[in-house]
Amino acid sequence: MHPSPRSHRPLIMGRRAAVATNHPLATQAGLDVLRAGGNALDATIAVSLILGVVEPHMSGLGGDGFFHILGADGQGFCVNATGAAPAAATPEAYAAGIPVAGPRSASIPGLVAGLALLHGKGARLPWARLVAPAIEAARDGFAVTHAYAHFAGENRTKLTADPLSRQRLLVEETGAIVSQPELAASLADLAEGGAETFYRGALAARLAAGIAAAGGPVGPADLAGCTAEEVAPLEVPYRGFVLRQTPPNSTGFTFLQIMRILERFDLAALGRNSAELIHLMVEAKKRAFLDREAHGADPRGRDIPLDRLLSADHAAAMAATIDPSRAAHLPLKPQPGSGDTTYFCVVDEAGNAVSAIQSINSAFGSGSMAGETGVLMNNRMAYWHLEPGHPNRLRPGQRVRHTMNAPMVLKDGRLWAVFGTPGADNQVQINAQILVAMADFGLDPQQAVEAPRWTSSQYGQPANYPHDGDAVLTLEAGLAPAADALQGMGHAVKLVAPLDGPCSVAAIRLLPNGVRVAGSDPRRDGWAAAW
Numbered sequence: 169m170h171p172s173p174r175s176h177r178p179l180i181m182g183r184r185a186a187v188a189t190n191h192p193l194a195t196q197a198g199l200d201v202l203r204a205g206g207n208a209l210d211a212t213i214a215v216s217l218i219l220g221v222v223e224p225h226m227s228g229l230g231g232d233g234f235f236h237i238l239g240a241d242g243q244g245f246c247v248n249a250t251g252a253a254p255a256a257a258t259p260e261a262y263a264a265g266i267p268v269a270g271p272r273s274a275s276i277p278g279l280v281a282g283l284a285l286l287h288g289k290g291a292r293l294p295w296a297r298l299v300a301p302a303i304e305a306a307r308d309g310f311a312v313t314h315a316y317a318h319f320a321g322e323n324r325t326k327l328t329a330d331p332l333s334r335q336r337l338l339v340e341e342t343g344a345i346v347s348q349p350e351l352a353a354s355l356a357d358l359a360e361g362g363a364e365t366f367y368r369g370a371l372a373a374r375l376a377a378g379i380a381a382a383g384g385p386v387g388p389a390d391l392a393g394c395t396a397e398e399v400a401p402l403e404v405p406y407r408g409f410v411l412r413q414t415p416p417n418s419t420g421f422t423f424l425q426i427m428r429i430l431e432r433f434d435l436a437a438l439g440r441n442s443a444e445l446i447h448l449m450v451e452a453k454k455r456a457f458l459d460r461e462a463h464g465a466d467p468r469g470r471d472i473p474l475d476r477l478l479s480a481d482h483a484a485a486m487a488a489t490i491d492p493s494r495a496a497h498l499p500l501k502p503q504p505g506s507g508d509t510t511y512f513c514v515v516d517e518a519g520n521a522v523s524a525i526q527s528i529n530s531a532f533g534s535g536s537m538a539g540e541t542g543v544l545m546n547n548r549m550a551y552w553h554l555e556p557g558h559p560n561r562l563r564p565g566q567r568v569r570h571t572m573n574a575p576m577v578l579k580d581g582r583l584w585a586v587f588g589t590p591g592a593d594n595q596v597q598i599n600a601q602i603l604v605a606m607a608d609f610g611l612d613p614q615q616a617v618e619a620p621r622w623t624s625s626q627y628g629q630p631a632n633y634p635h636d637g638d639a640v641l642t643l644e645a646g647l648a649p650a651a652d653a654l655q656g657m658g659h660a661v662k663l664v665a666p667l668d669g670p671c672s673v674a675a676i677r678l679l680p681n682g683v684r685v686a687g688s689d690p691r692r693d694g695w696a697a698a699w
Contacts, residue, residue, distance in 0.1 A: 175614040179685055182698025186684035187211060188674035189512035190226070190590070192695040193310060194219045197301040198514055199697045201293065208516040209237070209291040210298055212524055213283050215512050217302035217355070220279075221348065222310045223693075224337055225319040225531045226510040226590060229354070229366070230538065230545040232278045233526030234414045235286060236401060236574040240519035242581045245289075246414050246574070248397040248567075249282020249526075251275055251548070254390040255564045259554055261385075262562065266550050266633040269326045271384035271536045273547035275568065279526055281396040284363035289398075299359035306355055306542070309347035315692045317342050319531045326535035330382075333537055333544065350542030367391045371541070378539015386545075401576070404478050406431050409607060410578040416472055419464045420573030423596040425456035427603065428483035429490075435608045441620065441646070443653035448490065449604070450624045450641060450659070453597055454498045455486040457626055461500040464569040465559040495658035497639065500628030509572060509590030515583065515676050515684050523574035523586045530632065550632040571595055571631050577603065587613070587675035589689075592631050594623045598671040606677070613675035613687030617694075620646025621669045644669040667691050 180186065187198035197218045198211040206214075212235060220228030227233070232250040253275055267273045287295055312320075317340045320327065327338040332350065339346050357371045365371040368391070376388040401412040404424045411427055413420030429452040438445040463472050476482055489496070509527035528534075528546040536545050551569060552562040560569040571592045577585040585606060589598050598621055605616035622643050629637040641659040643651060645666045655661050672692040677685045688694035 173615060175618045177614055177618070177688065177690060179612050179614045179687065180696040180698045181683055181685050183683055184517040184699045186515050186676045186686040186696065186698040187215065187512070188676055188686045188688050188694070188696040189215055189219065190510045190672050190674065191219060191222050191693045193222050193305060194512065195695045195697045199699060201298065202516055203699060204293065206293045207291065207518065208514045208520040208522045209286050209289060210293045211514045211516065212522045213287060213291065213298040214301055215514070216279070216283055216524065216526060217299055218305050219510050219512070219526070221302050221305040221351065223510050224544055225316065225323070226528070227526040228528055228544050229280055230274070230277045230533060230543045231526060231528035232546065232548065232570070233282055233524065234418050234572050234574050235282060236412065236414055236523040236576055238521045238576055238583055242578065244401055244412060244576065246399050246401050247282045247285050248399055248417070249278045250417060250567050250570055251278035251394050252567050253549065253552065253562060253564050254385040254387060256385040256387065257549060257562065257564050259562050262554065266552060266554065268530060268550045268632050269535050269547055270329065271379065271382035271534060271545070273534045273549045274379065274384050274386055274536065274545035275548040276386055276390045276394050277546060278394055278396060280358070280363050280366045281394055285396040285398065295362055296359040299355055303352050303355045303359065306348040306352035309345040312339050312342055312344045312346060313693050314342055323532050323535065326532055330536045332540070332542070333532070333535055336542070337532065348542050350540050354541045354543055367394050374541050375538045375543060378537070378541055379545065381539060382536055384536065384545065402474065402478065404428055407607060408579065409584060412576040412578065414574050416464060416467045417567045418570050418573050419460050419596070420575065421474060421477060422456045422460045423573060423575060423599050424478055425459060425483065426452045426596060426600045428478065428480065429455065429487045430600070430604065432484060432487045435604055440609045441650065443650035443657070444492070446622055446647065446650055447495065447654060447657055447659070448492070449600060450622070451490045451496060453600070453624050454496060454626060455489065457500060457629060458498060461628065463559060466567040468566065470559065493657060498626060499639070500626050509592070511588040511590050511672070511674055513586040513588065513674050513676050515586065515678060519583060519678070521576065521583050521586050523576050523588055525572045525574045525588055525590070527572055527590065552633065553635065573599070575599055583678045585675065585677045587673060589671040589673040591671035593629055594670045597623050598673060602673055602675060613677050613685055617673045617675055617687040617689050620644040620666070622647060623670055642669065
């Protein structure tokens with residue numbers, strides 16, 4: 169590993185297992201499960217559920233997720249835990265536009281179905297044991313962090329609109345306690361009745377009644393029909409590594425496209441943090457996002473030409489259009505904001521690994537709870553498009569295109585690294601920077617996570633309706649020396665403070681000697697631990 173730059177946080181190392189999440193309590197819960205004899209699947213379920221309690225602005229029972237699993241034998245699979253648009257959610261019903269908050273912005277939540285599927289794939293510990301940390305955190309409360317206070321303040325209007333959200337979640341004082349007794353009761357029901365009660369049992373009936381009373385579109389039949397799906401990961405080569413990703417309706421293929429383009433260039437020769445490197449990566453991203461706009465959708469009933477999109481020939485053709493000295497203006501399809509998510513990863517003693525991402529879309533989702541269940545509903549309806557002919561046009565019963573993606577990196581048939589981040593349209597851009605930092609420049613996970621980052625926006629890019637956007641290249645202050653050169657190339661540059669860029673990366677590397685090394689992002693509440 170490269171000895172520099174020095175990171176502010178220590179690199180976390182352990183010989184048996186590692187967990188990296190976006191909240192210390194979630195990391196502790198995952199490590200406790202591993203030390204109690206659980207495996208990576210057990211830890212994933214426990215972490216997922218407690219994150220929905222201590223990070224209600226990022227994920228929860230009312231949201232969705234993707235889980236990417238790699239066995240110690242190098243075999244892997246993905247779990248699509250994203251819900252479909254409810255039956256009542258037709259383009260006609262939203263002819264006046266799709267709200268980005270409130271009860272009508274909520275779609276069917278798929279997360280719990282995915283966790284149940286994971287538990288049946290080889291988890292060791294009882295389901296109720298894995299729900300227990302979330303119940304405790306909801307019942308006894310947790311202390312508000314600086315990040316939580318920030319998001320609560322930013323979303324005061326949204327939370328105020330729902331009486332229970334206002335009472336339980338609108339807390340802006342750092343160190344104050346957030347307790348959620350209604351959610352604790354629902355989690356206790358989930359511990360006893362599993363996913364069946366959430367989708368087809370007594371808890372489902374309470375969820376549907378609460379949603380209906382608020383005017384939301386998700387009904388009993390929508391919940392009853394929700395299932396998770398096991399799917400094969402996508403895979404491409406990169407400089408002797410194998411990159412794997414979650415398939416559509418995830419847009420993880422966009423990350424793979426970016427890396428296939430970049431593989432055609434000598435990145436190390438350009439220099440880390442150089443204007444030339446940033447320009448090249450931004451231009452690769454712009455071209456991949458054109459394909460995301462044209463093809464990102466639910467693959468059920470739609471032909472998505474992934475073999476062509478991920479081919480070496482297609483990457484070469486896109487690479488050939490990049491001018492090394494001039495930024496291209498590549499707006500996405502012209503059309504009449506940013507998402508909030510949480511990411512975590514686990515590597516257990518046997519070498520099993522999970523790359524996991526889950527979300528309720530925007531911060532605090534819809535802002536609307538499902539009655540007195542304490543379950544905060546997502547605002548995933550805002551990801552749909554309404555114009556006829558768009559591949560991601562609203563269709564009841566279909567899954568919306570997701571920016572969520574959960575990458576995995578293999579070398580010589582075994583795990584090399586697992587990492588990821590929340591951040592809507594910024595996710596694949598930051599993931600590409602993390603991989604380049606580690607694979608091309610030799611940084612360790614903590615160095616890569618703390619490194620200054622950039623994000624690029626294109627007109628028509630933002631995931632939330634109405635999908636407008638701009639053409640700005642945002643640089644953290646550490647990249648300021650490259651700003652003038654990038655502006656000279658035609659980029660519209662915006663500078664922000666150190667560590668003030670988007671996303672919150674968690675990363676784990678597996679060294680050849682078996683040591684697990686983990687990094688966490690100081691931009692939010694990231695925390696890593698190892699055993």
